[in-house]
């Protein structure tokens with residue numbers, strides 16, 4: 001009999017985990033359950049840049065490097081595939097500029113994950129005169145464009161016989177324990193309510209999507225001003241605001257939109273041509289699911305009791321990816337799928 005696995009969440013983490021399970025575990029039927037379509041997730045509005053950013057204070061950098069490397073290698077394979085354009089996966093040069101010197105900005109642990117990493121030359125820094133950048137990194141990286149990539153994951157899940165259900169899960173055991181052998185929790189910020197995890201909290205980020213075909217590379221100018229090209233648009237950011245822990249919806253702010261455009265245009269003057277009032281400019285705000293550290297583990301069901309907890313099932317948790325969901329997704333999905341496989345094998349043996 002095939003194993004019945006439910007994955008809760010249709011953002012980048014849920015969809016990629018569902019694909020990984022369907023690809024790597026024989027005889028499994030995967031159902032993705034979510035209370036919103038992927039177009040209404042945090043993942044939908046992200047820039048899709050591969051670069052670790054905005055993670056919890058207790059996050060082990062070695063795990064970020066490990067999951068980031070697996071994801072980068074996966075994206076390199078996607079780049080070499082026939083579907084790279086359809087999936088919105090393409091290489092860019094990344095530029096990260098700083099107003100302080102290298103002592104304040106030592107090389108990141110991921111410098112040897114990307115295929116090229118160098119310090120900016122004086123000429124590269126001087127391009128942005130008079131902004132007085134003292135130091136910078138220039139590196140190769142990859143964009144994985146959410147609005148193209150997420151529907152391709154959906155397509156693959158369906159093609160592999162998986163299904164989709166739209167519903168809010170209030171209690172994993174009660175709502176899913178009877179119908180599934182194992183549940184994977186990829187609910188991002190939703191984990192706060194679903195499993196009562198107080199260690200996860202929203203960090204709001206606002207971006208604009210504009211038409212600026214002259215911009216083909218990534219630029220980060222300080223911690224919050226950045227420009228990320230997508231296939232038909234360019235994402236201008238941004239902001240990182242800790243909001244009330246129980247915030248579930250993010251509204252855009254007009255003043256912040258103006259500020260983002262002004263900041264980005266100050267560095268890349270071609271952006272002064274963008275008309276904020278134009279209907280072609282999309283304003284979007286989302287909540288990064290930042291947890292003290294990403295939760296990626298198996299939770300065994302509690303032992304059976306006489307008062308009936310027969311709906312308890314094993315749960316693999318995979319949430320809390322902060323501002324790095326598109327940087328870590330495949331490494332985390334592969335590890336989650338591995339936990340699922342081991343647990344299903346153990347249940348079959350026992």
Ligand SMILES: Cc1cc2nc3c(=O)[nH]c(=O)nc-3n(C[C@H](O)[C@H](O)[C@H](O)COP(=O)(O)OP(=O)(O)OC[C@H]3O[C@@H](n4cnc5c(N)ncnc54)[C@H](O)[C@@H]3O)c2cc1C
Nearest residue numbers: 010011013035036043047048049169188190205325326327
């Ligand atoms: C402005 C901005 C820009 C960003 N840019 C980048 C970038 O360039 N690169 C990068 O790596 N990352 C970026 N990120 C971060 C990235 O978007 C997140 O890390 C990622 O989207 C998290 O994915 P997720 O699948 O965990 O969560 P989500 O996308 O939020 O998905 C959660 C899913 O869980 C479902 N769900 C929750 N609770 C329940 C429930 N009780 N019952 C049923 N379903 C439930 C929801 O319906 C949803 O489908 C950015 C984020 C923001 C805000």
